[in-house]
Amino acid sequence: MDQRNQFHRQVALMRQSLFDQGYIDEQFVQLEELQDDTNPNFVEEVVTLYYRDSARLIVSIEQALDKSPLDFNKLDSLMHQFKGSSSSIGARKVKAECTQFREYCKAENGEGCMRTFQQMKKEYATLKKRLEAYFQLARQAGPSQAASRPK
Amino acid sequence: MVKPTALVVDDNKLNRMIHGKLLDVLGIKNRAVENGEEAIEVHLSGEKFDLILMDRDMPVMNGIEATKKLRAMGIKCMIAGISSHSIGPEKEEFMEAGLDDYHEKPLTVAKLLSLVSKIKN
Numbered sequence: 001m002d003q004r005n006q007f008h009r010q011v012a013l014m015r016q017s018l019f020d021q022g023y024i025d026e027q028f029v030q031l032e033e034l035q036d037d038t039n040p041n042f043v044e045e046v047v048t049l050y051y052r053d054s055a056r057l058i059v060s061i062e063q064a065l066d067k068s069p070l071d072f073n074k075l076d077s078l079m080h081q082f083k084g085s086s087s088s089i090g091a092r093k094v095k096a097e098c099t100q101f102r103e104y105c106k107a108e109n110g111e112g113c114m115r116t117f118q119q120m121k122k123e124y125a126t127l128k129k130r131l132e133a134y135f136q137l138a139r140q141a142g143p144s145q146a147a148s149r150p151k
Numbered sequence: 152m153v154k155p156t157a158l159v160v161d162d163n164k165l166n167r168m169i170h171g172k173l174l175d176v177l178g179i180k181n182r183a184v185e186n187g188e189e190a191i192e193v194h195l196s197g198e199k200f201d202l203i204l205m206d207r208d209m210p211v212m213n214g215i216e217a218t219k220k221l222r223a224m225g226i227k228c229m230i231a232g233i234s235s236h237s238i239g240p241e242k243e244e245f246m247e248a249g250l251d252d253y254h255e256k257p258l259t260v261a262k263l264l265s266l267v268s269k270i271k272n
Contacts, residue, residue, distance in 0.1 A: 027257050027259075030257070030259045030260060031169065033260055034169070034172045034173060034176055034260075036176070039172070042172060045168075046165065046168060046169060049164065049165055049168060050165055053164055053165060080208070080235070081163070083235070084163060084166070084235055084256060085163060085165050085166075087235070087256060087257055088163075088165050088166055088169055088256070088257045089165070
């Protein structure tokens with residue numbers, strides 16, 4: 001019982017630090033509110049889908065950044081989609097980099113785009129690691145009162 | 152009491168999943184399509200819904216065109232535009248296509264509840 005409580009406390013701390021450090025925002029809470037006994041891993045499923053889907057977008061953006069001259073409309077359009085998906089899971093830092101990228105597209109600043117894209121990929125990878133660790137610990141801890149919507 | 156039904160129109164798989172779940176949680180039977188053209192086809196095949204959640208930017212047929220076509224077909228149900236643009240000409244253009252309401256992405260429980268309460272009224 002003690003170990004279970006300790007796990008739950010660790011999960012709660014991990015979750016809080018994701019918010020405190022600005023990795024995730026209120027939208028993540030919205031996803032958690034949709035989790036229930038019929039879909040106890042809903043948030044993890046959504047995040048998994050996000051990483052799978054967005055990987056393709058990242059490749060497309062990379063390919064577009066390789067072209068010369070840069071097609072800023074296409075880059076902006078790709079990033080618009082990527083930003084949308086990132087917003088849907090509450091990926092706050094990733095979303096901020098996407099916004100910056102789009103500003104550089106509007107200004108037709110290729111260097112700015114490339115720099116921001118590298119930064120975005122760093123945030124994207126860091127968030128993935130943090131969330132994977134969080135979900136793994138949450139699964140070990142098992143269901144808690146807080147994990148599901150109250151009936 | 153007859154439960155309302157909804158159609159999710161969005162090219163983004165993640166959004167279809169999240170919006171579908173939001174509707175499930177509120178007990179609203181729903182289905183999803185990937186673009187405006189599929190939304191039209193679903194209606195042409197005789198299906199009716201109480202609420203349509205219409206994304207704006209989609210390939211094949213976007214939300215603006217789909218909304219105009221649905222209204223021209225005589226579809227009178229609530230159509231809510233769900234888009235990443237909060238204000239400005241993009242929103243105006245979408246509203247003028249025939250929307251009843253408009254919400255910025257991502258959709259939340261609170262936003263959906265406000266839409267559902269409007270259906271009942």
